[in-house]
Amino acid sequence: MKPPSRVREMPILRVIARALVPVILLFGLYVQFHGDFGPGGGFQAGVIFAAGFIIFALVFGAEALRQVVPVVLTERLMAAGVLLYGAVGVVAMFLGGEFLNYSALDPLTTGHHGQHLGIIVIELGVGIAVAATIMRVYYAFVGRRPDEDGTDADPALDTGAGGEVS
Amino acid sequence: MIEKILVLEVVLPLLAAPVCVLVRHPRFCRLFSLGVVAACFAIAVALLVEVRGGGVISYQLGGWPPPLGIEYRVSTVNAYLLALVTSMALVVFSFDSRGGPPRVPEQRRHLYYAVFLLCISGLLGITITGDAFNIFVFLEISSLSSYILVSLGGHRRAVMSAFYYLVMGTIGGVFFMLGVGLLYQATGTLNLRDIAARLEPSLDDRGTVLALALLVVGISIKLAVFPLHHWLPNAYSFAPPKVSAFLAATATKVSFYLLAMVLFTIFGAPFVFEELRLQAVLLPLSILAMFLASSAAIFQTDLRRLLAYSSVAQIGYMTLGLSTANATGLAGGLVHLFNHAVMKGGLFLVVACLLYRVGSVHIDALAGIGRRMPLTSAALVIGGLSLIGVPGTVGFVSKWYLVSGVLERGWTAAAVLILLSSLLALVYVGKVVEVLYFRKPAETQPVDHVREAPLGMLAPAWVLAVAAVFFGLTTDWTYGVAREAAELLLAGGI
Numbered sequence: 001m002k003p004p005s006r007v008r009e010m011p012i013l014r015v016i017a018r019a020l021v022p023v024i025l026l027f028g029l030y031v032q033f034h035g036d037f038g039p040g041g042g043f044q045a046g047v048i049f050a051a052g053f054i055i056f057a058l059v060f061g062a063e064a065l066r067q068v069v070p071v072v073l074t075e076r077l078m079a080a081g082v083l084l085y086g087a088v089g090v091v092a093m094f095l096g097g098e099f100l101n102y103s104a105l106d107p108l109t110t111g112h113h114g115q116h117l118g119i120i121v122i123e124l125g126v127g128i129a130v131a132a133t134i135m136r137v138y139y140a141f142v143g144r145r146p147d148e149d150g151t152d153a154d155p156a157l158d159t160g161a162g163g164e165v166s
Numbered sequence: 167m168i169e170k171i172l173v174l175e176v177v178l179p180l181l182a183a184p185v186c187v188l189v190r191h192p193r194f195c196r197l198f199s200l201g202v203v204a205a206c207f208a209i210a211v212a213l214l215v216e217v218r219g220g221g222v223i224s225y226q227l228g229g230w231p232p233p234l235g236i237e238y239r240v241s242t243v244n245a246y247l248l249a250l251v252t253s254m255a256l257v258v259f260s261f262d263s264r265g266g267p268p269r270v271p272e273q274r275r276h277l278y279y280a281v282f283l284l285c286i287s288g289l290l291g292i293t294i295t296g297d298a299f300n301i302f303v304f305l306e307i308s309s310l311s312s313y314i315l316v317s318l319g320g321h322r323r324a325v326m327s328a329f330y331y332l333v334m335g336t337i338g339g340v341f342f343m344l345g346v347g348l349l350y351q352a353t354g355t356l357n358l359r360d361i362a363a364r365l366e367p368s369l370d371d372r373g374t375v376l377a378l379a380l381l382v383v384g385i386s387i388k389l390a391v392f393p394l395h396h397w398l399p400n401a402y403s404f405a406p407p408k409v410s411a412f413l414a415a416t417a418t419k420v421s422f423y424l425l426a427m428v429l430f431t432i433f434g435a436p437f438v439f440e441e442l443r444l445q446a447v448l449l450p451l452s453i454l455a456m457f458l459a460s461s462a463a464i465f466q467t468d469l470r471r472l473l474a475y476s477s478v479a480q481i482g483y484m485t486l487g488l489s490t491a492n493a494t495g496l497a498g499g500l501v502h503l504f505n506h507a508v509m510k511g512g513l514f515l516v517v518a519c520l521l522y523r524v525g526s527v528h529i530d531a532l533a534g535i536g537r538r539m540p541l542t543s544a545a546l547v548i549g550g551l552s553l554i555g556v557p558g559t560v561g562f563v564s565k566w567y568l569v570s571g572v573l574e575r576g577w578t579a580a581a582v583l584i585l586l587s588s589l590l591a592l593v594y595v596g597k598v599v600e601v602l603y604f605r606k607p608a609e610t611q612p613v614d615h616v617r618e619a620p621l622g623m624l625a626p627a628w629v630l631a632v633a634a635v636f637f638g639l640t641t642d643w644t645y646g647v648a649r650e651a652a653e654l655l656l657a658g659g660i
Contacts (some may be wrong), residue, residue, distance in 0.1 A: 039510045080188065086181040088175065098225065099173040
């Protein structure tokens with residue numbers, strides 16, 4: 001096994017990664033919010049968004065990513081994304097439509113404004129849930145560290161430098 | 167009113183799961199999920215009352231009319247199943263959580279409740295939806311969550327049996343998916359009623375016959391029909407006891423509904439049972455299940471494995487009812503869904519009580535427990551009598567109508583075999599009762615310290631034991647509904 005510091009010492013990788021990560025995140029947001037005019041949508045955007053974070057972790061170490069996005073936050077975001085999706089459906093029900101009938105979201109205008117609004121919000125929910133899930137899967141792969149509740153500690157797997165390529 | 171909130175039956179547990187993940191407080195999650203399950207039960211009962219007598223409620227998801235949109239469609243058949251699943255979920259959730267999964271620490275308990283709620287949501291979704299692809303999605307939700315639930319059992323082999331269950335379950339899911347794909351190719355629609363209306367099954371149409379074969383085999387794996395049952399004994403005996411109780415009472419029942427729906431609603435009884443003669447396969451397999459699985463149960467030394475093998479045998483009774491394809495026999499099979507859920511759910515809850523106090527349900531460890539835990543043991547005896555089919559218990563009701571249906575069909579030998587197989591049940595139940603009450607505890611395993619199970623555990627187990635007697639005496643809400651459902655299925659409707 002090569003020393004874990006090796007990737008971190010490669011200046012080209014570090015500089016490129018630093019430059020790439022914000023671009024990837026921006027592109028993820030573009031795919032998310034442009035999804036109703038062109039190709040894209042929540043799932044793709046979530047994957048791209050998470051990929052940006054994972055590249056960051058591959059170059060700077062999973063520990064660095066944990067400080068930016070704690071494991072528990074990814075778990076919460078997974079649930080929050082699903083809830084956001086479901087909440088749109090429930091709100092539509094309260095406004096007198098069927099579950100997930102987006103037209104009911106905007107009863108005042110007759111056009112497709114409600115449909116538009118509904119799809120943007122549920123795709124946002126999908127995006128959040130997918131991005132959080134991909135990151136959580138990544139965390140699960142790079143080693144089972146004790147998270148904040150101190151469970152699941154497995155020292156054999158816990159190298160702290162998982163996910164580094166060289 | 168009820169037709170406006172029908173969708174909450176699925177949405178409530180589906181959204182309660184992420185709420186549990188967000189809140190993370192174990193006691194909140196326990197009470198919250200209990201409340202959600204109770205609400206689902208209330209909705210299911212209201213639906214059943216509403217549709218009894220031939221009513222149908224249709225709900226268009228997102229306001230998109232079928233066949234393009236997803237339709238939730240409730241008739242007597244699936245309202246009966248919804249009531250079954252939610253009532254069992256309610257009893258299991260009210261069971262004291264001290265018997266909860268041993269491998270799940272307090273800090274992660276919320277995830278256990280979340281997964282349990284997802285499993286319920288998946289089972290309810292399969293039952294309520296009128297869309298073939300939607301069924302597949304919910305099938306996967308319920309299956310994936312039940313693999314997780316099974317793996318939470320304390321024993322090391324729990325993970326292995328969950329993995330085995332996963333492999334078998336995934337094969338079943340893929341077969342189901344392929345079958346739906348072929349049906350979509352043949353009809354160009356995914357709405358179940360629309361498929362049924364457009365499909366003209368004939369033996370010359372290989373694609374349709376293949377679709378039927380794939381669907382039947384796929385669902386049979388999930389249902390644990392006799393030669394495909396291998397995942398079940400391990401999964402039920404290594405899962406946490408509450409999970410075993412829930413899965414034994416509901417998961418296979420929903421698969422049975424799915425099988426009946428595919429055979430009777432989509433392909434229609436005339437094609438399946440007159441042209442194709444599926445009963446030529448289904449009937450021998452059912453009888454083999456009754457005998458071989460019951461015989462296997464006799465030789466088990468672990469109470470949970472014994473009950474699991476008995477479940478495989480009981481599934482044989484259900485599929486036997488299915489293969490008669492007449493109203494009495496099918497109603498017998500359908501009523502056995504509920505009756506078996508009541509007795510097997512109750513028995514697995516008794517197992518949970520025994521595990522909590524005795525620490526083991528190995529047959530030798532149970533010697534003399536009848537005196538130390540009289541109420542728990544009495545509940546076990548009632549459940550056992552019901553498994554045998556003693557008059558006055560639910561088991562008798564099922565067998566009565568099954569035998570009537572089989573005789574109506576003219577299969578005298580099968581009727582005799584049903585009665586003979588009850589003798590095997592007598593042997594394995596008798597074996598447990600003998601150990602509990604009449605055998606002296608071994609010197610190495612003193613039972614003097616064993617006390618009666620706490621009330622929070624006893625009460626749910628006894629609710630099911632009382633139900634096993636109550637519904638053995640009044641059959642209006644069990645056989646009455648099942649009969650109506652059977653007639654509806656035979657007429658090709660859902």
